[in-house]
Amino acid sequence: MNSTKRQETADFLKALGEYNRLSLVNELCQCNAPQNAMCLCDCCSVDSSVVSRHLKVLTQEGVVRMERKGRERVYSLNRSEIARKLRSLADQIEG
């Protein structure tokens, strides 16, 4: 694994490796329909601005994707992409 790939992997894992962000992921995991930020606020007891920032990080790392819907922005989980990355790493480590 070269250094660029290593940095990307680290960033991805870091995005998931924070309690409130993982709570957001967990919440989205249980929802079939995309959720807006206000709704997601409920699962982790932090300010809406904090949720906004966490969602930004998760979006940048490809963990979630955003769609405009009315005046809301709804988020959903990139399930298969996350799973693929995690499994790929598992495969590499198990060798």
Add this chain to the structure above:
Amino acid sequence: MNSTKRQETADFLKALGEYNRLSLVNELCQCNAPQNAMCLCDCCSVDSSVVSRHLKVLTQEGVVRMERKGRERVYSLNRSEIARKLRSLADQIEG
């Protein structure tokens, strides 16, 4: 996923989600024989004390295991455990 499990998962991912720590993991991944800290120093250009601290984090999170060997302490990767955790998370997320 309950909050305790979520915290554990976050800690595990955080341990892997740092560039130099991931470099150590990568290095150990390519070695069949366990490596000591001095040797592992070479793969990430930081002080040996820093390597020592990173290895402590990785040990606490079950990523690596340590064995005394002479006056050295040699580390090896808990390959199957890491892979199991990553795949378990992947499964959960893919639903």
Add this chain to the structure above:
DNA sequence: GGTATATTTGCACAAATGTGCAATAATTAG
């Protein structure tokens, strides 16, 4: 036992990170 080697720890510090509040921006509904 004394010395060399390996590792950890104490200290200091800079940078990154998570957080809340208030203000702002963006967008829709009426």
Add this chain to the structure above:
DNA sequence: CTAATTATTGCACATTTGTGCAAATATACC
């Protein structure tokens, strides 16, 4: 157009984190 709702951003702040150096500790080798 105006008002309401939703989301983001600027600012401040405390905490965490990664880091290096030097000292201390541990352990084996001679």
